[in-house]
């Protein structure tokens with residue numbers, strides 16, 4: 192089997208696994224990165240999003256082969272950053288997380304938004320995050336959290 | 349029969365404003381206002397989260413979330429055919445609590461969990477009824493159902 196090489200949370204990794212495996216399974220089962228959640232397994236919920244070269248992608252839809260040579264960051268890697276710190280505090284401040292199942296995906300989606308658009312409008316936040324479902328919060332608190340992070344973290348993104 | 353079997357009911361009111369597209373029969377939730385008496389609110393941030401999340405679930409139950417059953421099996425197999433509200437569907441929600449300490453509750457509190465889910469579906473069904481001028485006798489009031497009601501005036 193050919194080994195597939197990519198960067199994962201800042202480290203170079205190489206895996207000898209079936210290249211058609213879903214990235215989510217590689218991350219959760221092979222690397223024990225359990226912050227990547229599986230809500231639907233078919234691209235509907237966003238619980239599994241990770242950053243690929245800075246953009247959020249659904250890891251349940253991505254075959255391992257497609258990450259060859261790319262940079263993947265999961266919530267475990269992202270949590271070491273200043274941007275995470277700002278987002279986490281903003282989520283906590285307004286109650287943007289309840290059961291928490293959607294939260295890793297929400298935080299990654301927010302990072303992908305803010306890194307490309309540091310001061311999004313409410314509409315832009317909703318449009319960008321609409322691939323991430325949440326059953327608990329009613330979304331309003333998450334929108335507020337992203338707005339707060341965008342203000343308090345001004346200059347970081 | 350004596351005594352009060354349900355001494356600690358909580359109470360709430362939900363107001364829902366919708367607009368209706370007469371071409372696609374689609375409903376958009378424009379705004380919601382809610383107020384609840386849950387005794388004394390212990391942690392307002394958590395309580396508002398519970399209230400808004402519960403309300404949005406109730407709204408979804410009232411106009412989006414159709415669960416079909418055929419031969420004893422669910423017909424919906426995934427989140428692609430069991431549609432729940434997304435960011436784009438969530439309306440602005442204004443939520444207030446009436447501070448009314450309950451003498452038998454810890455720190456004056458009563459329960460608030462399911463309560464916030466209860467009002468959304470009937471409130472949106474009634475709002476749709478008012479918007480389309482026809483009776484809505486079923487939830488979820490999906491575009492297909494609304495089209496039937498308007499075109500055949502069954503009710």
Ligand code: FES
Pocket residue numbers: 228229230231232233234235236237238239240249250251252
């Ligand atoms: S698990 Fe990947 S989008 Fe739901």
Ligand code: FES
Pocket residue numbers: 287288289290291292293294324325326327328
């Ligand atoms: S907090 Fe429970 S799904 Fe979002």
